[in-house]
Amino acid sequence: MEMSIEFITVIFYLMILILLSRIKNIIIKEDKRSYKYIAGGISLMTFISLMDVFYIHGFFNTTPFIATEIFFRISVWIGNIIGIAFLLNGLSNWLPISRTYRKITQENLVRFDIVKKIDQLLNVESRIYQVIKSTVKHVVNDFELDSGAVYLFSQSKSSVKLINTSSITEDLKISLEKLETNINFQSCGNNKDDLKKYIVEQIDVENDRPMIIHQLRYNGKTFGLVLLWGNKTEDATQEIEKVIKVSFDLIISRIQQRVSKLKDNFYQTNERVNFETVKILNDNQSLKSVIGPLFQSIKKIMNVSFMSVVEINNNKTINRFSIGSSNTVLQEQYIRIPLNTGVLGQIRNHKDFYYDKNVDNLSYDTHEEIYTSDSAQSIVAIPIKQNNNCQGMIVFSSKDKSGFKIKDIKILNTISNILAVFLFDEEKQQTENSQSLTALNTFNFIDTFNRSKDESIIIKSATKFLYETLKPSVIRIFLFDDDKMFGSSKTLLYEKDINVITPGKGSLILSMLPIHNLANKSEEIILYGAELNNKMSEVESSQVLCKDIVSGMIIPIRTGLNTVGLISMGNVRNRIYSESDKEIGAKISEKISEVLLANLLEKKINKHIENLNLQPQENNRELKIPERLTGTIDYEDEKILT
Incomplete structure (x- = not known):
């Protein structure tokens, strides 16, 4: 009776295995792993039952250890326990409640896997738009969606850029590219429902309305859109939206960290640059x-x-x-x-x-x-x-x-x-220095003017004053001869790197000096230069100043109604003299004129005395010539003396 029970048990297990093989496809369809556990557990228990039958019939009487009753029974118990464990594990996995739980677990794993991939990508990729593109691609692939696309906005929302499309049709791609140029966010604002409605209206491909439209927001402002297409249940759609939200929250969190770090680096760099700049300027x-x-x-x-x-x-x-x-x-x-x-x-x-x-x-x-x-x-x-x-x-x-x-x-x-x-x-310091220098030069010139009546000394002092005050490259003062055919140079000052042709005491041919002749005839101060459309010729500039002159000023020296000489200043760099410069030149010209006129008057008086000395003694009258004539003598006085 005992043998028949063991044999029936073996037959029972074999029948179960045959039935299991018949419904294999059904079980595998639900869960392949469940079939492996169920088949493995029944196969192990069948094998243990068959070994028990063989043991009863004495097949293992001569086999060491196995022939021992207690050892064999322990092995049978262990085998049955393992087989039952496999069977129960397979059945539990195959039951509907287990499948539902496993599906949820798998979705959680997918969600975790996506977030993990994004986190890893953020550690190695500094371009945020590349991270966003990869995130959408992972969502489409891992959740088995049809396609996805990403738009990024400019800061002012004046332009939109389609940065990624994943697995979309050609017609849909064309429609999305049109949306890139036609989108108008002012008409929909930041409201999610309004925005989704607006996007749906803009996409003109039938049956290709996006399943999910997710706004990318930072600091309360929308900076992008994620569009996803697929055929999912409402629960699955909500689950995908949660994954997208978590994923982009992670991205935005990393953006905030980077922005904070960039701000710190910027402030540190700015402070260092400020310090170095101030140090350079101070040195x-x-x-x-x-x-x-x-x-x-x-x-x-x-x-x-x-x-x-x-x-x-x-x-x-x-x-x-x-x-x-x-x-x-x-x-x-x-x-x-x-x-x-x-x-x-x-x-x-x-x-x-x-x-x-x-x-x-x-x-x-x-x-x-x-x-x-x-x-x-x-x-x-x-x-x-x-x-x-x-x-x-x-x-x-x-x-x-x-x-x-x-x-x-x-x-x-x-x-x-x-x-x-x-x-x-610097400008303030230059102005103060210029004012101080001008005041000092003015004092020195006036002191020389008051102490000396020698016209050569006065002209030299005037030349030095104008050179140091107005800073021309070259300055020359020359006087005309009686017939105004030639000019006699009295003084010349110039920068050290300038080559002059006519020496400081040389002669000038006035017929070769058209601009200087213009100043002589017009009796006015003349400014010249390329910008003033009266550039001095190289022949004229070489004779009076130097050949590289590009701009300058010419001031007439007058005694009464006659122009007796010129003050000529030139610059090798482009410069336009100001009204104050012209006033300074005019004042110096007046002072030189006073000296020249006083000397002319003195010569005429001396000549008149000589003529008196040639007459009889009783007609001679003693004339006392003042040591220094000051002030101005107009043309009428000069005419009377003549």
Whole structure:
């Protein structure tokens, strides 16, 4: 009876295995792992039952250990326990409640896997838009959606960029690209329902309305849209939206961390630049000496290849100091350019900065080509302001397109503000020095004028005064001969690097001096230069001053109604003399005229005395000649004496 029960048990297990093989596909369809556990458990129990039958019939009587009753029974119990465990595990996995739980677990794993991938990507990828594109791609693939797309907005929402499409049809892609140019966010605001309705209306492909439209928001503002297409239940859709929200919350959190870190780095860099800039300005006394060290300091923190500082002179001309890859400072003074056009014009038009990301897209005036030289691809210009008035600008060039970031422009703006204070102090110091020098020169000239009646000494003193006060490159004072065919040079002063032809005591041929003759005939102060459309010829400038003269001023010297000489000043750099400069020149000319007229009067008086000495003694009268004639003697007095 005992043998028949064991044998029936074996038969029963074998029948179950046969039945299990018949319904294998049904079980595998629900869960393949459940079938493996159920089949494994029944197979193990069948094998143990068959071994029990063999043991009863004495098949293992001669087998060591197995023939022992207690050892064999322990092995049977262990085998049955393991088989039952496998069977129960398989059945539990196969039951509906288990399948539901496992599905939820799998979805949680998918959610966790996506978040984990995003976190790993954020650790190695600094481009946020690439992280967003990868996130949408993971969501589409892991949740088995049909397709997805991402839009990013500009800061002002004035433009939209489609940065990613995943597994979409060609018709839908065309529709999305049209949406990129036609979208108008002012009509829908930030309301989620309004935005979704608006997007759905804009997509003109039938049966391709997005299943999910998710707004990407940062600091309360929408900066992008995620569109997903698929055929999911409402619960599944909500689950996907949760995953998207968690994923992009992680991205935005990382953005906030980076922004905070960038702010800290910016403040540290800004403070260091401020300190270095102030130190450079304190260690140098002139703008030209500042340019080089300042340029090298800026090159340490950003990729600049050129720098130029532009000063505006009385809203007429500019001074420009430039430095590039050669590290040599180019100084240009009194350049006459249009101040209301080009880069400077835009800066003066109350702009905070001018930024050209690609210089190939625009054309620049001739005087601005220096900014785009040396393979420059992008330029930025920052105004130099004093009391909210633009007094110039500072220009930087980079060999890279879009070579300047917003943080760079902010740092350069700080440098510009510091430089504005330096320029103001420098201008103030120069004005004070100029006033002090002018006062000293005036005192010395007047003292010489009062102590001496020698015209050569007075003319030399006047030449020195004008040279030190008005700072021309060359100055010469010459007087005409009686027939005004030649001029006799009395004094000459010039800068050390200038080559002059006519010596300080040489003679000048007046017929070769058209502009000087114009001053003689018009009896007015003449300004000349290329900008004034009366540039002096090289022949004339070489004879009076030097051949490189580009601008200057000519002041007539008059005694009564006659012009007896000229004060000629020239500059090798472009310069336009101001009204105050003309007034100073006119005053000096008057003083020279007084001396010349006094000497002329003295000569006439002496000649008159000589004529009296030739007459009989009783007719002689004693005339006392004053040692010094002061004041002015008009033409009528001169005529009477003649």
